[in-house]
Amino acid sequence: MNVGMPARQISRLQWLIIAAHLVLAVLYGAVIPPWEAHDETGHYAFIDQLTTERALPVVRADSTVFLDQSHQPPLYYLVAGALTAWVDRRDHLQPAINLFAFDGSNRHGARIVLRTANEAFPWHGTVLALHAARIVSALLSGVMMCLIAQIATQLFPTSPGTAALATAIAAFNPQVLFMAAMVNNDVMVSLIGAAILLVAVRLIQQPDQSSAGRFVLLGILLGLALLSKRTSYGLVLFAALLLIGLAWRNRWTLGHMIGRTLAVVGPAVLISAPYFVRNLTLYGTLIADRKIDNPLFTRPAATLFGEGAAVALRDGWVSQIFINGFRTFWGTFGWGNVPLPGWAYFAFLAITVTGSIGFVAALWRADTPRRFVFIGLVTFFVSLLLPSLYQAVFFQNPQLFVGRYLMPALGAFACIVASGLAFWVHWRPALSNWLDRGLTAALAVFALVVPLAYLQPAYATRLVNLPPQPALLTFETSARQPVAQVLSADTAFVYLQDREGPRPYAHVRLVWRALQRTQANFVFGLSVLGYRNEVLGQTNQYPAGGNYPTTAWNAGDMFEDDYYILIDKPCAELPVQARINVAVFEQVSIADTSLPNPSTVMPMVRALKAVDAESRDTLPVVTPFRVEQSPPMFKIWVPPVAVMGNIWLRQVSLPTTTTAGSRLTVTLAYEPAQSNNPPAKVFVHLLGPDGQPVAQQDQVPHEGFYPTDQWVAGECVRETIVLDVPATASGTLRAMTGFYTADGTRFKTPDEDDNDLVELGSVQVQP
Secondary structure (H helix, E strand, O other): OOOOOOOOOOOHHHHHHHHHHHHHHHHHHHHOOOOOOOOHHHHHHHHHHHHHHOOOOOOOOOOOOOOOOOOOOOHHHHHHHHHHOOOOOOOOOOOOEOOOOOOOOOOOOOOOEOOOHHHOOOOOHHHHHHHHHHHHHHHHHHHHHHHHHHHHHHHOOOOHHHHHHHHHHHHOOHHHHHHHOOOOOHHHHHHHHHHHHHHHHHHHHOHHHOOHHHHHHHHHHHHHHHOOOHHHHHHHHHHHHHHHHHHHHHOOOHHHHHHHHHHHHHHHHHHHHHHHHHHHHHHOOOOOOOOOOOHHHHOOOHHHHHHHHHHHHHHOOHHHHHHHHHHHHHOEEOOOOEEOOHHHHHHHHHHHHHHHHHHHHHHHHOOHHHHHHHHHHHHHHHHHHHHHHHHHHHOOOHHHOOHHHHHHHHHHHHHHHHHHHHHHHOOOHHHHHHHHHHHHHHHHHHHHHHHHHHHHHHOOOOEEOOOOOOOOEEEEOOOOOEEEEEEEEEEEEEEEEEOOEEEEEEEEEEEEEEOOOOOOOOEEEEEEEOHHHOEEEEEEEOHHHHOOOHHHOOOOOEEEEEEEEEOOOOOOOOOEEEEEEEEEEEEEEEEOOOOOOOOOEEEEEEEOEEEOOOOOEOOOEEEEEEEOOOOHHHOOOOOOOEEEOOEEEEEEEOOOEEEOOOEEEEEEEEEEOOOOOOOOEEEEEEEOOOOOEEEEEEEOOHHHOOOHHHOOOOOOEEEEEEEEOOOOOOEEEEEEEEEEOOOOOEOOOOOOOOOOOEEEEEEEEEO
16 A cells, blocks of 8 residues: 555446445345334334424333334434435334344244235335335445445555455445445444545545645534434544544644644534534433433443443453454344354454454554554544443443444445455465455355345245145134144254353244134244143244234245244253143233223233144144253253242242141242252241141151252252141131251241241132
């Protein structure tokens, strides 16, 4: 790179890359169903408010908009609203939310919003308006790519291959293409970030040509950035560092420093002031937020330098911050629940690491002018990284370090990596050309593969065609109208990787036949039943994870549906031959006359009736399979029923009724929180209505063969206690339990007022 040389024009290959970026962005937008992007429901609602009411929305904590974004600065929405105002959106279509999909995985479906018939092309109404806004995002991203191409050309005037590679790294990043295809304000602030970087590069490279106009332009761009998104605060930090660096390098006088600072600050304040004044007037604060007491703004430093940083270091999740940031920078789609395959992340990691190491080596060997430009690129990237990193540490949540927040620094990142890759082959022109063109082509091909091979299948329904066969189960409404049938079932016990590590799941695959389309979205519920119908785990979801809800069914269609049910019952009796209980139910609303407002409705669940192949009422249970005992390392922590010393009470089996003169059996399951407990007896007392004991049983666990001092942390210990109910007993009896040692000292419970007793429940004595 020859710093100070006149910049060449954008090459033909770069223009081709920019055009391909635009085409791909439109393709991504067409493949991804409406609303299936980060907060797209709220971003579109902002645009809709502007176009229908001609006013900015007022931030409300009780907004009914799903993931409302009315607190965002308005520039993107003003542009998108102006360019899509021609669309008739009077249908006021509202997204139907898939409430079962919010686990951060595909196991309950990739869709956050249920599929509707309105998705089909040709689009109209609200869906057309949303797709029009997506095209606006693509156009804004295309302009951003032009700026990044110009930055690369400015930095590599004698190496068009490296400039093209930098442009390709930015243009064919799958996550960037995804964001360019969706309704979001990240695209606007990223465009402005690229413009700021271009101005900064020219200020650094050509200090003798740095007229006041360039500083005024920098200020204008900062003002527009502040009207785009909060991640622009990193751009403000960079602008401050840039001025300091220019002043130091060019030996500005104090007058020059003040004058050029005012040239930047003045336009930025004038452009952004109306927005911040409005916030101050309406909300009493410069930064609008749905949470009035958001600690990020009310006490920004307290948690970061105290609890936040301490927890990050103590729990060792600092690495998870950067892992999540890396993955979300290169590609996690939808609402962050549709990832790339693992090998793709490794490939992008290899490109990033190789390029970064090469960049450091090039920086080490660079002359002073070139080194100053390189340092400027790094400063720009770090300035955008810090706000997102700050937020993740502040809230102690690695998921808040999101790669798309680094998009304003996309140009800096692309040029850093491209120059680092070029460093390794700069002495072999032929090899350099092969690297530039080969990697550019590979990135372009993969960017095309992503929507076709990964995104489209994630939102598709797997329709199947089976020969005629009797149904295992048929589900009918109360009016005996058949709705759906289960044709076949396959089940397996598997371990799947979660954030907590490998955990046990039941993988169930059902083949359904749709019998009719319904007005309501019915929910499918599956439960894993173990010994004595103990529920080992359960899941609820819409058909095909929301890809094929009952309101979109075509009668006669057959489709496969996968379910992953976490086996999370504490202290379950395993191993066991389990079964799957299948249910289809609808949510209905009934008036609650006990409430002051008679119009208030309460949601209720109504299950459909299940019948077998002979139309006889049956329990909807299918496909027995074996569930293994999970290794101790796979156990997950669930809050216990009660705590007695270092022993957790996990399960209680207590009859609700008994008769006088009979025997009452109580079954308890314990999990020791630690080993080496003192030897103790367990007791269960029945207290009469007057609070006095009417029956009791004290015993060493397992008839004395397994005392508490032998219990091992993490295991499951079951104890059965039989009490003789007196013939004179009546009324309601309260069952109390606890442990005590040989000297009569009871194991402590958290509540100091309960005499170290745990109430198990009540038993009604029947005459």
